[in-house]
Amino acid sequence: xxxxxxxxxxxxxxxxxxxxxxxxxxxxxxxxxxxxxxxxxxxxxxxxxxxxxxxxxxxxxxxxxxxxxxxxxxxxxxxxxxxxxxxxxxxxxxxxxxxxxxxxxxxxxxxxxxxxxxxxxxxxxxxxxxxxxxxxxxxxxxxxxxxxxxxxxxxxxxxxxxxxxxxxxxxxxxxxxxxxxxxxxxxxxxxxxxxxxxxxxxxxxxxxxxxxxxxxxxxxxxxxxxxxxxxxxxxxxxxxxxxxxxxxxxxxxxxxxxxxxxxxx
Amino acid sequence: xxxxxxxxxxxxxxxxxxxxxxxxxxxxxxxxxxxxxxxxxxxxxxxxxxxxxxxxxxxxxxxxxxxxxxxxxxxxxxxxx
Numbered sequence: 001x002x003x004x005x006x007x008x009x010x011x012x013x014x015x016x017x018x019x020x021x022x023x024x025x026x027x028x029x030x031x032x033x034x035x036x037x038x039x040x041x042x043x044x045x046x047x048x049x050x051x052x053x054x055x056x057x058x059x060x061x062x063x064x065x066x067x068x069x070x071x072x073x074x075x076x077x078x079x080x081x082x083x084x085x086x087x088x089x090x091x092x093x094x095x096x097x098x099x100x101x102x103x104x105x106x107x108x109x110x111x112x113x114x115x116x117x118x119x120x121x122x123x124x125x126x127x128x129x130x131x132x133x134x135x136x137x138x139x140x141x142x143x144x145x146x147x148x149x150x151x152x153x154x155x156x157x158x159x160x161x162x163x164x165x166x167x168x169x170x171x172x173x174x175x176x177x178x179x180x181x182x183x184x185x186x187x188x189x190x191x192x193x194x195x196x197x198x199x200x201x202x203x204x205x206x207x208x209x210x211x212x213x214x215x216x217x218x219x220x221x222x223x224x225x226x227x228x229x230x231x232x233x234x235x236x237x238x239x240x241x242x243x244x245x246x247x248x249x250x251x252x253x254x255x256x257x258x259x260x261x262x263x264x265x
Numbered sequence: 266x267x268x269x270x271x272x273x274x275x276x277x278x279x280x281x282x283x284x285x286x287x288x289x290x291x292x293x294x295x296x297x298x299x300x301x302x303x304x305x306x307x308x309x310x311x312x313x314x315x316x317x318x319x320x321x322x323x324x325x326x327x328x329x330x331x332x333x334x335x336x337x338x339x340x341x342x343x344x345x346x
Contacts (some may be wrong), residue, residue, distance in 0.1 A: 043291070136318070141330055167307060179307065180307065181307045182310050184309065235310050235313060235314055235329070236314060236327070238310065239310060239311070239314065
């Protein structure tokens with residue numbers, strides 16, 4: 001069988017492969033949108049009434065998020081990572097379900113590590129309908145390239161994505177510059193005019209990483225936006241851009257703790 | 266620069282990133298950087314860039330992806346020489 005190499009995309013995928021993936025994404029988007037309100041209200045019920053989570057300045061957080069993502073430029077949310085449900089809490093905190101229902105592209109996608117989730121039907125359904133593109137950390141280069149390709153494809157169409165620059169939950173419970181992943185820099189370098197929105201989210205009593213925050217937790221969410229640029233190319237660009245994001249998160253964390261100490265006095 | 270000198274320089278580049286310090290005592294060409302030396306895979310980019318700087322070479326992304334062992338790193342550098 002002759003392989004038509006001259007029709008391969010820059011990252012080595014055939015038009016047939018890409019068409020299949022794009023169709024699959026379109027279906028995922030449509031089904032996810034259909035389930036936005038019912039799933040959203042279930043999650044809202046769990047977070048508000050069972051786990052009793054609260055958000056400091058909730059109205060302001062929602063207004064800020066809407067302003068930040070209502071833009072023609074692709075938006076990448078770069079967030080600190082302390083628990084397994086940070087993304088869910090963020091989505092719940094950042095906007096109400098009606099906003100997501102009418103602005104579905106602004107309900108952020110996530111790229112969770114498949115290894116962290118048991119492969120049950122429930123989990124697969126939730127990740128599918130919840131706008132996730134699971135990545136196998138130990139997966140092949142082709143798999144990783146496809147995850148990146150889909151991410152870039154969707155971002156260029158105006159979809160918001162969340163990326164954890166630390167890779168996993170911080171074992172020190174603080175921004176860990178030693179654990180920086182350069183995937184965020186790669187993404188920034190591949191998507192033109194990308195706006196990075198750093199998000200620092202922390203519960204008042206969160207001193208350590210955990211599966212989920214304690215019941216009754218109240219969260220602070222802070223945002224900082226910027227357009228990362230670099231004079232470097234290739235891997236050096238990925239590293240430089242990733243470091244800019246991490247340094248911004250570190251500054252936000254320092255400011256958070258300064259404010260916390262100031263409030264105590 | 267001969268192969269042994271390159272090998273020694275590569276080991277020196279790897280050292281700060283190695284979490285399994287015991288594996289350094291018996292490091293060979295076959296030693297896998299991530300599984301044997303327990304280098305954080307996120308740090309492979311830093312190692313590649315350090316090799317570029319040390320040996321004044323350029324390593325393409327697809328070449329970097331193939332550097333899994335110490336020997337592979339040495340061979341790549343020799344090929345660029």
